[in-house]
């Protein structure tokens with residue numbers, strides 16, 4: 020029995036957002052000094068050269084990252100790196116502070132190993148995040164910055180929002196993600212229409228003299244044809260990759276009472292759909308894909324990698340499995356690679372594609 024399996028029932032008695040904030044505060048403390056970071060690293064990090072992945076001109080020490088939303092304000096990047104994650108995606112960061120939706124807005128679906136959230140881009144805004152990254156530095160693993168718009172912005176203002184956050188935070192980022200797939204922010208226009216995407220990419224490209232790798236994050240609920248259209252735009256604008264997927268608004272086969280809450284569903288019930296999207300994208304394009312949705316074990320990470328993901332991320336699986344998540348996934352991935360005769364993660368990427 021792990022320590023977390025003893026703590027979890029207590030944590031799960033708290034409202035989900037409170038438990039998240041308590042956990043984050045503990046991790047912030049543990050990640051804030053050299054000796055405590057070293058202790059975490061010693062306990063949790065699992066390194067092996069076969070796990071390393073080179074993408075976006077950067078070396079990822081392992082393919083298991085933390086998905087956007089967990090560390091919206093870059094408060095625990097050092098702690099997460101010390102827990103053995105191969106990269107951390109900060110954000111979604113908006114230009115100004117934003118309160119998000121009314122609480123409660125985060126719900127556990129325990130029987131389904133899932134969560135529903137309708138946080139609505141709550142965050143401290145780009146200046147606070149920038150100041151923190153400057154003061155505390157970035158950790159020794161790659162950092163992604165996920166950029167978003169204010170909830171009140173119209174189509175034109177949204178472009179300026181993305182531009183401003185990109186301008187402020189891209190100097191700290193190993194890659195930047197344009198998030199146009201959040202299902203629980205109020206939108207007066209279609210955020211992922213080809214026209215709007217083209218306008219965003221054009222705006223950011225003009226800003227990107229330093230050539231920071233740029234990705235777009237897609238939702239799981241789009242029909243196959245629109246995925247194909249998306250790839251066409253992404254390739255036309257020379258973007259560097261795709262993050263697939265965000266949460267889903269669908270509710271199928273769920274048992275937990277909280278299934279009735281509105282918002283984006285994450286975790287186990289999303290797993291197969293997001294893997295399908297990864298597979299569909301990987302069959303149209305050679306661009307790197309970061310696979311996310313329902314990853315909670317080495318097997319589920321491996322399936323996304325074999326379907327074409329170069330890297331994976333998780334949020335809900337981390338909440339359910341605790342601080343040893345990255346170590347267990349990485350250790351398990353190495354076993355799976357050896358079982359199947361692959362010398363490295365790189366060799367396994369897309370192995371299931373024809």
Ligand SMILES: Cc1cc2nc3c(=O)[nH]c(=O)nc-3n(C[C@H](O)[C@H](O)[C@H](O)COP(=O)(O)O)c2cc1C
Pocket residue numbers: 086087088089091110111125134136138140165198201236264265266285286287289311312313314332333334335336
């Ligand atoms: C509470 C919560 C907040 C999230 N916030 C964001 C966000 O701000 N930006 C974003 O791109 N994705 C956000 N996500 C989506 C995750 O990054 C991820 O795409 C999704 O949860 C599927 O992964 P999972 O099944 O491992 O949780 C959030 C997810 C959760 C559960």
